Amino acid sequence: xxxxxxxxxxTGKIDMNYEMILAGKPYSLGRVEKRELFSQWLTELTxxxxxxxxxxxxxxxxxxxxSGKNMEEEEIPMLPIGLFKNMELMSVPPTDVFKTMTSxxxxxxxxxxxxxxxxxxxxxxxxLASIGADFFGEERLPFLVIDSPDVLKxxxxxxxxxxxxxxxxxxxxxxxxxxxxxxxxxMEAVEAFLKRYKDKxxxxxxxxxxxxxxxxxxxxxxxxxxxxxxxxxxHGGGWKKLISQSVSQEEFKMxxxxxxxxxxxxxxxxxxxxxxxxxMECPCGNLHASVYSDIITRRTVDFTPCEFGEKGIxxxxxxLPRSYPGHSILTEDEGIIIGEDDCxxxxxxxxxxxxxRIKQAQVRGCSDTYEG
Amino acid sequence: MKxxxxxxxxxxxxxxxxxxxxxxxxxxxxxxxxCEIRRERKQYEQLAAFGFWCRRSHLExxxxxxxxxxxxxxxxxxxxxxxxxxxxxxxxxxxxxLLAGNSCSVRISSKSQEQDKILCHIxxxxxxxxxxRGMRRRICVFSSQRESLTVREMLSGCAGCxxxxxxxxxxxxxSVPIRADAVQLNFPERYSICILxxxxxxxxxxxxxxxxxxxxxxxxxxxxxxxxxxxxxxxWDQAQESEETEKTRVRWWNAVAEEALSYDLTAHKAMxxxxxxxxxxMTLEGEIGIxxxxxxxxxxxxxxxxxxxxxxxxLFGMFxxxxxxxxxxxxxxxxxxxxxxxxxxxxxxxLVDFVIKNHLLGVYRIVPVGRAADMDPIWxxxxxxxxxxxxxxxxx
Numbered sequence: 001x002x003x004x005x006x007x008x009x010x011t012g013k014i015d016m017n018y019e020m021i022l023a024g025k026p027y028s029l030g031r032v033e034k035r036e037l038f039s040q041w042l043t044e045l046t047x048x049x050x051x052x053x054x055x056x057x058x059x060x061x062x063x064x065x066x067s068g069k070n071m072e073e074e075e076i077p078m079l080p081i082g083l084f085k086n087m088e089l090m091s092v093p094p095t096d097v098f099k100t101m102t103s104x105x106x107x108x109x110x111x112x113x114x115x116x117x118x119x120x121x122x123x124x125x126x127x128l129a130s131i132g133a134d135f136f137g138e139e140r141l142p143f144l145v146i147d148s149p150d151v152l153k154x155x156x157x158x159x160x161x162x163x164x165x166x167x168x169x170x171x172x173x174x175x176x177x178x179x180x181x182x183x184x185x186x187m188e189a190v191e192a193f194l195k196r197y198k199d200k201x202x203x204x205x206x207x208x209x210x211x212x213x214x215x216x217x218x219x220x221x222x223x224x225x226x227x228x229x230x231x232x233x234x235h236g237g238g239w240k241k242l243i244s245q246s247v248s249q250e251e252f253k254m255x256x257x258x259x260x261x262x263x264x265x266x267x268x269x270x271x272x273x274x275x276x277x278x279x280m281e282c283p284c285g286n287l288h289a290s291v292y293s294d295i296i297t298r299r300t301v302d303f304t305p306c307e308f309g310e311k312g313i314x315x316x317x318x319x320l321p322r323s324y325p326g327h328s329i330l331t332e333d334e335g336i337i338i339g340e341d342d343c344x345x346x347x348x349x350x351x352x353x354x355x356x357r358i359k360q361a362q363v364r365g366c367s368d369t370y371e372g
Numbered sequence: 373m374k375x376x377x378x379x380x381x382x383x384x385x386x387x388x389x390x391x392x393x394x395x396x397x398x399x400x401x402x403x404x405x406x407c408e409i410r411r412e413r414k415q416y417e418q419l420a421a422f423g424f425w426c427r428r429s430h431l432e433x434x435x436x437x438x439x440x441x442x443x444x445x446x447x448x449x450x451x452x453x454x455x456x457x458x459x460x461x462x463x464x465x466x467x468x469x470l471l472a473g474n475s476c477s478v479r480i481s482s483k484s485q486e487q488d489k490i491l492c493h494i495x496x497x498x499x500x501x502x503x504x505r506g507m508r509r510r511i512c513v514f515s516s517q518r519e520s521l522t523v524r525e526m527l528s529g530c531a532g533c534x535x536x537x538x539x540x541x542x543x544x545x546x547s548v549p550i551r552a553d554a555v556q557l558n559f560p561e562r563y564s565i566c567i568l569x570x571x572x573x574x575x576x577x578x579x580x581x582x583x584x585x586x587x588x589x590x591x592x593x594x595x596x597x598x599x600x601x602x603x604x605x606x607x608w609d610q611a612q613e614s615e616e617t618e619k620t621r622v623r624w625w626n627a628v629a630e631e632a633l634s635y636d637l638t639a640h641k642a643m644x645x646x647x648x649x650x651x652x653x654m655t656l657e658g659e660i661g662i663x664x665x666x667x668x669x670x671x672x673x674x675x676x677x678x679x680x681x682x683x684x685x686x687l688f689g690m691f692x693x694x695x696x697x698x699x700x701x702x703x704x705x706x707x708x709x710x711x712x713x714x715x716x717x718x719x720x721x722x723l724v725d726f727v728i729k730n731h732l733l734g735v736y737r738i739v740p741v742g743r744a745a746d747m748d749p750i751w752x753x754x755x756x757x758x759x760x761x762x763x764x765x766x767x768x
Contacts, residue, residue: 063653313639
């Protein structure tokens with residue numbers, strides 16, 4: 001029995017087999033099989049959160065989502081991502097929360113708060129590990145983090161930036177932080193690290209904008225070139241800031257290569273609200289859904305699912321979030337699903353492109369008048 | 373302080389001397405403005421409506437209200453600070469100031485809407501004509517930063533100012549010193565409601581229903597349901613729920629949803645609206661009933677009216693509804709922020725009597741469905757002409 005919102009619930013009824021979910025290879029499920037499993041898992045999880053998160057239960061009731069009905073993946077109710085910003089949504093007793101994750105909101109913005117218990121955190125880490133292994137092997141690698149070690153200082157309340165670093169550090173044999181606490185490039189430390197692991201495969205990780213601003217630009221200004229030919233760069237965290245500086249993905253890759261020699265560069269799409277099950281960019285330039293999550297794009301007019309090739313609002317689904325009701329989230333991003341199971345890279349699952357944030361338009365009305 | 377002032381129509385320094393309310397040069401100029409707008413700008417909904425509104429015959433009707441033999445004169449220069457996100461609102465404010473016998477300076481946002489820019493353009497073109505030389509000296513429409521020197525100067529020198537906006541905006545403007553004898557008209561945040569009679573709506577033909585739904589659409593969706601006068605709350609005036617009234621409600625909302633198909637629902641609006649819906653579903657007390665008509669229209673039915681409901685706000689076509697006897701409902705819903713009641717199937721006089729007899733703090737306008745956004749010299753309980761002019765008292 002567990003206690004939520006003053007009500008006791010039976011928890012024994014639902015026993016999703018996480019071992020089974022996590023056992024498979026990350027890109028091994030074909031369409032038919034994945035659909036069936038996801039429908040079943042996500043239906044069960046919807047029921048679980050209904051019983052363990054009071055506001056979520058109220059929502060389902062108000063939206064008239066019937067209890068005990070087998071839902072298709074498309075029918076699983078969606079939680080708008082903005083709700084995590086000022087509501088505290090959890091499906092475990094507060095005492096079970098072992099980490100509170102925050103999104104990497106820009107200064108002044110409200111951040112999402114995601115409550116993780118040890119199980120959910122473990123599932124998410126496992127998912128990340130096996131996605132990573134598919135791209136750069138099982139072997140532990142020297143790990144160059146393009147960030148400051150300070151990001152990890154507060155363990156209780158840590159950001160998506162910290163989570164990314166911690167998550168990827170499971171692939172590391174040894175870690176070097178490329179930036180100081182003042183976000184300055186620590187040339188000495190980096191060069192020593194690269195010298196030590198000369199000719200070795202090196203994993204380089206960071207947030208897109210931080211790599212650009214504090215790593216690439218610092219190198220470019222100093223006119224330095226690092227010896228990182230054997231590096232694999234993984235970066236994520238959105239293009240919004242770079243698009244505002246008119247930096248395209250292609251240009252990013254080219255410029256990074258010009259100062260480091262890295263040619264293996266993978267962007268990924270992910271969010272604090274569903275960590276672990278990130279969507280990695282394959283050598284064909286497509287983002288891939290793994291067995292740990294799925295993606296649906298939806299039409300503005302009625303939220304019906306888009307066809308492949310049609311741009312829509314991105315919904316992400318994952319059976320991993322158990323300590324908070326984040327298994328089906330409507331994001332504020334738009335994208336295009338290109339296809340499923342037939343990317344030339346050979347990975348199974350849907351593959352897609354993110355076209356960007358939903359564009360905000362000026363709202364009419366009399367409430368805010370005095371701007372600009 | 374950087375001065376980034378750009379004069380968009382008229383002259384920077386306007387005439388300080390007042391003139392008579394509803395004087396001929398003003399009425400003739402506005403009539404010409406009305407003709408120009410209506411001739412060429414039919415595709416812009418709000419601009420076209422403004423053009424129609426300031427036609428001569430309509431303004432003459434306003435004039436009649438003040439033909440009481442009492443001598444009046446304007447005050448001098450009236451400074452207007454309209455809300456930037458209501459298209460052509462500045463036009464209405466300007467016309468009120470001119471009709472009252474004043475020169476008018478208007479500050480609009482540099483990020484103003486397309487329709488505002490077009491209106492400025494038409495104004496300026498007219499004001500350049502030799503026959504409107506006199507009018508040109510009475511009008512200044514400019515854009516500038518909100519904290520510009522020009523705004524401060526205008527505020528400190530004007531004989532009166534008209535401010536439309538959020539409570540915060542009004543508080544900011546109020547903190548700037550103005551002349552001791554200057555008058556101030558403020559139009560702060562308000563909310564509005566609508567009362568519908570299910571029996572009357574139930575007996576409507578399809579055409580009548582469609583027509584009413586269209587008028588309701590104009591009251592709400594045209595301004596993203598974000599204007600003070602856009603109803604967010606619908607009261608179904610019925611003592612008891614029946615199968616019949618339930619059917620009427622569904623029929624009504626289907627008709628509204630049909631009209632809402634022409635609404636420009638962007639992905640951003642759809643997201644914001646869905647998030648708002650979910651948030652209310654998760655936080656409101658009691659058994660609420662949600663209906664979604666695609667993403668065009670959401671309705672949230674409340675089981676009860678409790679206090680604090682004036683904080684609920686719809687947006688982009690999201691309405692709260694409640695069924696019950698309207699007197700009880702209005703009595704519970706009212707606050708000093710309740711602006712407009714639109715109605716259908718209720719007697720206007722009954723509504724007015726109710727407000728008066730019960731000494732309600734709120735309710736400033738009572739108009740039929742479809743008239744929520746119609747501008748009148750009496751707005752928010754205040755009389756533009758009376759406040760922006762002075763009456764010369766004499767012994768009778």
